[in-house]
Amino acid sequence: MSTQLISAREGIITEQMRIVAKKECRTPESIMNEVAAGTIVIPANINHSQITPIGIGKSLYTKINANIGNSTMSSCPKEELKKLHTALKYGADTAMDLSTGANINEIRGTIIANSPAPIGTVPVYEALSRVEKSEDLNDELILDVIKGQAEQGVDYMTIHAGLLIAHVPMAKKRMLRIVSRGGSILAKWMQFHQRENLFYTNFDKILEICKQHDVTLSLGDGLRPGCLADASDEAQFAELKVLGELVVRCREAGVQVMVEGPGHVPFNEIEMNMKEEEKMCHGAPFYILGPIVIDCAPGYDHITSAIGATMGAFHGAAMLCYVTPKEHLGLPNAEDVRNGVIAYKIAAHAADVALKKPGARKRDDEISQARAKFDWEKQFDLSLDPERARSMRAEALAETNSEEQAKEGETGNYCTMCGPDFCSMRISSEL
Amino acid sequence: MSTQLISAREGIITEQMRIVAKKECRTPESIMNEVAAGTIVIPANINHSQITPIGIGKSLYTKINANIGNSTMSSCPKEELKKLHTALKYGADTAMDLSTGANINEIRGTIIANSPAPIGTVPVYEALSRVEKSEDLNDELILDVIKGQAEQGVDYMTIHAGLLIAHVPMAKKRMLRIVSRGGSILAKWMQFHQRENLFYTNFDKILEICKQHDVTLSLGDGLRPGCLADASDEAQFAELKVLGELVVRCREAGVQVMVEGPGHVPFNEIEMNMKEEEKMCHGAPFYILGPIVIDCAPGYDHITSAIGATMGAFHGAAMLCYVTPKEHLGLPNAEDVRNGVIAYKIAAHAADVALKKPGARKRDDEISQARAKFDWEKQFDLSLDPERARSMRAEALAETNSEEQAKEGETGNYCTMCGPDFCSMRISSEL
Numbered sequence: 001m002s003t004q005l006i007s008a009r010e011g012i013i014t015e016q017m018r019i020v021a022k023k024e025c026r027t028p029e030s031i032m033n034e035v036a037a038g039t040i041v042i043p044a045n046i047n048h049s050q051i052t053p054i055g056i057g058k059s060l061y062t063k064i065n066a067n068i069g070n071s072t073m074s075s076c077p078k079e080e081l082k083k084l085h086t087a088l089k090y091g092a093d094t095a096m097d098l099s100t101g102a103n104i105n106e107i108r109g110t111i112i113a114n115s116p117a118p119i120g121t122v123p124v125y126e127a128l129s130r131v132e133k134s135e136d137l138n139d140e141l142i143l144d145v146i147k148g149q150a151e152q153g154v155d156y157m158t159i160h161a162g163l164l165i166a167h168v169p170m171a172k173k174r175m176l177r178i179v180s181r182g183g184s185i186l187a188k189w190m191q192f193h194q195r196e197n198l199f200y201t202n203f204d205k206i207l208e209i210c211k212q213h214d215v216t217l218s219l220g221d222g223l224r225p226g227c228l229a230d231a232s233d234e235a236q237f238a239e240l241k242v243l244g245e246l247v248v249r250c251r252e253a254g255v256q257v258m259v260e261g262p263g264h265v266p267f268n269e270i271e272m273n274m275k276e277e278e279k280m281c282h283g284a285p286f287y288i289l290g291p292i293v294i295d296c297a298p299g300y301d302h303i304t305s306a307i308g309a310t311m312g313a314f315h316g317a318a319m320l321c322y323v324t325p326k327e328h329l330g331l332p333n334a335e336d337v338r339n340g341v342i343a344y345k346i347a348a349h350a351a352d353v354a355l356k357k358p359g360a361r362k363r364d365d366e367i368s369q370a371r372a373k374f375d376w377e378k379q380f381d382l383s384l385d386p387e388r389a390r391s392m393r394a395e396a397l398a399e400t401n402s403e404e405q406a407k408e409g410e411t412g413n414y415c416t417m418c419g420p421d422f423c424s425m426r427i428s429s430e431l
Numbered sequence: 432m433s434t435q436l437i438s439a440r441e442g443i444i445t446e447q448m449r450i451v452a453k454k455e456c457r458t459p460e461s462i463m464n465e466v467a468a469g470t471i472v473i474p475a476n477i478n479h480s481q482i483t484p485i486g487i488g489k490s491l492y493t494k495i496n497a498n499i500g501n502s503t504m505s506s507c508p509k510e511e512l513k514k515l516h517t518a519l520k521y522g523a524d525t526a527m528d529l530s531t532g533a534n535i536n537e538i539r540g541t542i543i544a545n546s547p548a549p550i551g552t553v554p555v556y557e558a559l560s561r562v563e564k565s566e567d568l569n570d571e572l573i574l575d576v577i578k579g580q581a582e583q584g585v586d587y588m589t590i591h592a593g594l595l596i597a598h599v600p601m602a603k604k605r606m607l608r609i610v611s612r613g614g615s616i617l618a619k620w621m622q623f624h625q626r627e628n629l630f631y632t633n634f635d636k637i638l639e640i641c642k643q644h645d646v647t648l649s650l651g652d653g654l655r656p657g658c659l660a661d662a663s664d665e666a667q668f669a670e671l672k673v674l675g676e677l678v679v680r681c682r683e684a685g686v687q688v689m690v691e692g693p694g695h696v697p698f699n700e701i702e703m704n705m706k707e708e709e710k711m712c713h714g715a716p717f718y719i720l721g722p723i724v725i726d727c728a729p730g731y732d733h734i735t736s737a738i739g740a741t742m743g744a745f746h747g748a749a750m751l752c753y754v755t756p757k758e759h760l761g762l763p764n765a766e767d768v769r770n771g772v773i774a775y776k777i778a779a780h781a782a783d784v785a786l787k788k789p790g791a792r793k794r795d796d797e798i799s800q801a802r803a804k805f806d807w808e809k810q811f812d813l814s815l816d817p818e819r820a821r822s823m824r825a826e827a828l829a830e831t832n833s834e835e836q837a838k839e840g841e842t843g844n845y846c847t848m849c850g851p852d853f854c855s856m857r858i859s860s861e862l
Contacts, residue, residue, distance in 0.1 A: 071847060071848060071849055071850040071853065072850035072852055073832060073836050073847045074827075074830050074831045074832050074836075075830075100849065100850065100853045101850065128852070134858070168862065171859070171862070172862055175800065176799055176802065176803055176856070176859075177803075177856075177862065178855055178858075179856065179859070180855060181849055181853050181855045183859075184855035184856075184858035184862075185853075185855075185858060187859060188859075188861065188862060226799075226802075226855075226856075227799035227802070228795045228796070229792075266781075266792075267741060267782065267784070267785035268787075293741070293781040293785070294777060294780050294784055295794075295796075295798050295799050295802075296795050297776075297814065297815045297816070298798075298810065298811075298823070299816055299820040299823050300773055300774070300815065300816065302734075303737055303773075303777055304781070306734055306737075306738060307737060307738050307741045307777070307781055310698060310724070310738045311742075325823065326823055327848075328802070328810075329820060329846060330824055330827020330828065330846050331846075331847045332848075333830060342728070342731055343734055345728075346725060346728050346731060346735050347738065349725050349727070349728075350697075350698050350724040350725050351698065353698070353725055354698035354699035354700075355699070356699075361659055363726075364658065364659045364660070364726035364727050365606070365659070365660050365726075367726050367727045367729075368606050368607055368657075368658035368660060371607065371726075372606060372607055372608075379759075380729075382727055383728065383729050383730065384727055384731065385728070385731065388729075388730035388731070389729040392729070393761055395761070395764075396505075396757060396764075397761065399761075400505045401505050405504050405505075409504065415760060415761050415762075416502055416504045416762045417502060417757065417758075417759075417760070417761055417762045417763075418502055418531065419502040419503035419531065419532065420503070421503055421531070421559070422502065422531045422559070422612050424611055424614065424615035424616075425608075425610065427618075427619055428602070428608035428609040428614075430619065431599065431603055431608065431609075431618055431619060431622060
């Protein structure tokens with residue numbers, strides 16, 4: 001019974017650390033040292049046999065997560081598997097199964113069995129699905145759910161243990177109160193029972209289970225702001241302080257830990273948020289949701305949040321949880337997953353390039369060289385979404401004035417944006 | 432014969448300044464003072480009778496421009512008018528007609544007559560369309576084109592007068608040389624004739640025409656980088672230095688002026704680029720294209736560039752030229768225009784919120800309040816793209832498990848993302 005963290009502290013370089021080192025162009029020793037320090041986590045449950053391990057930490061390439069999973073209103077195992085495959089195809093590094101509807105266990109089992117990427121969950125969802133109402137949650141039930149999921153092979157779990165009963169009045173002052181599903185459920189439970197958060201009071205027992213299967217804890221931000229008006233407020237930072245204390249307890253117990261972050265945050269407050277987390281949570285990898293930088297663009301929140309995510313990663317976030325265009329509107333389908341993943345690949349890559357991570361710009365230089373040579377096929381191959389690039393060029397060619405032009409354009413040294421006579425690439429190649 | 436700049440210097444508050452002041456919640460005096468200083472421009476050709484003036488300057492709300500116009504390969508006046516209407520409907524503040532194909536004059540005339548927004552052009556395109564090859568461009572022709580367009584009512588013109596013959600060898604060292612259409616045409620012309628850039632040598636005559644019709648000059652960056660590898664290089668800053676000198680000449684002549692900027696720039700270099708422009712160009716409003724922050728996402732360059740545009744506006748850019756998803760692939764159609772405009776409304780608004788411009792966050796707070804109340808209609812009304820938000824919610828409802836649920840969901844206090852039992856907004860409203 002060991003974890004990556006315990007091994008690292010003992011000076012042992014595990015197979016997982018070696019794989020991460022290779023992927024990240026780093027030495028196994030440097031990975032081991034950062035795992036020991038807690039600035040890198042490698043979420044890899046000992047029961048997730050298909051896993052290809054990845055490392056999450058600000059010194060590594062920025063990772064992205066795709067949330068999938070059904071709701072009580074829609075979707076089935078087959079549809080969720082399709083979303084998983086879409087997410088992995090376009091480059092998600094991890095996926096979270098956030099199912100709250102029917103067949104929770106079956107969907108999770110199918111996803112874990114089919115995923116080489118680490119899988120995360122939010123155990124309170126399954127717990128709630130097993131009772132009539134949120135008031136019925138109890139100590140035994142949540143530990144039973146966590147144990148069951150750990151045995152099933154879940155690599156990391158979001159636990160909302162930092163939202164305490166003392167924080168509830170702070171949340172009530174907000175414009176949007178609590179927008180985290182887990183956070184709202186727990187707040188209601190605490191208020192009803194007038195008892196402290198049961199994830200907090202059972203934290204040592206949770207750590208025991210996590211240690212046994214090397215489940216990485218992802219400390220959930222139940223009080224993340226749900227609109228600009230609530231950003232960076234008293235409630236948010238009161239919870240973050242508790243998360244920092246829990247980070248210490250995780251590490252003492254030999255359990256790997258990362259911390260989740262906001263939410264909706266104005267662009268100018270993102271840097272401060274990243275720095276505060278790093279300080280208050282002792283360098284634990286920061287796993288942020290967006291943040292969304294304006295509230296008024298439903299239908300485009302993959303964009304509003306990719307802007308925030310780039311800024312967040314640039315200032316130290318280690319993993320970005322995607323937001324799809326359906327955010328605030330409905331459950332994403334496979335096409336929404338695709339759009340969300342690509343927007344976040346862009347954000348992660350933009351930050352990695354800006355931070356000059358080793359080799360980060362190679363792909364950009366290669367596609368630019370292909371552009372100079374009018375090598376369309378190579379440009380498509382090097383694109384984050386080759387099908388989209390290909391279909392857009394085809395669409396533009398189909399809209400040309402004549403079939404002859406379209407045919408010529410297909411192989412020609414120009415595109416329909418400028419046409420042959422005004423193609424700057426062509427003209428300047430003649431200089 | 433006067434211009435906004437000349438009037439402002441004489442202490443005259445024009446009708447245009449009053450309109451701008453009202454829109455921006457500012458005093459007419461402060462607008463006049465900034466126009467006099469050259470930190471705000473109001474592009475409003477005296478012959479563009481339909482215009483509703485706007486101000487462009489970093490102390491004002493961030494503006495966005497949509498490029499429309501045909502190429503030699505596609506589109507017609509009707510299609511371009513459709514693009515104009517789409518751009519204006521979704522909130523473009525100005526539009527540039529970049530037509531290079533058939534009916535250039537007719538298209539421009541139609542666009543000016545139908546646009547309350549300022550219209551910009553790049554006169555070298557028309558000039559080139561009037562000759563066989565770029566070598567045939569001559570002094571008389573370019574002045575004739577500029578005069579013709581000024582008389583027609585063009586509000587601002589991009590003139591690539593800063594790219595000098597001494598810069599051409601610098602550009603040849605680059606991975607993508609020259610990606611500006613105007614820049615590449617002029618470089619070829621200079622190399623062929625071994626003569627200085629004719630827009631530079633004719634600059635005083637150009638100023639004379641602009642002054643006569645109050646055409647604002649937009650000093651084009653013919654050497655903007657076309658890939659990350661070429662960003663912030665010798666060529667780019669050599670041209671910027673010349674643009675700074677031309678700014679002084681414009682102001683001396685009483686001609687309003689703004690400066691155009693890159694292009695492709697890594698996220699970490701954007702702040703420096705904004706500051707350099709402000710310094711080297713004496714506070715002239717900076718009008719930036721993107722910048723695109725990674726090269727490898729064709730099909731999604733509205734997103735790669737909205738990220739850069741937000742950062743640019745946050746650090747002082749006054750106007751953002753949109754990039755559509757078709758960038759690098761083909762001529763945008765009306766749907767691409769829509770996607771480009773919304774991505775840029777997001778960028779501009781995110782920066783305005785971050786810079787705490789007066790009243791900038793009002794819309795966000797209102798939509799968040801509507802969200803708290805499950806007032807779906809109000810949320811849609813306050814969205815940057817109400818139709819998209821509406822259709823996405825409808826799509827999600829159509830994908831629910833049963834018709835009954837879909838019907839309930841339509842009016843219900845939840846969405847299909849979480850469903851009724853897991854709706855954090857609903858749960859936390861019960862606290």
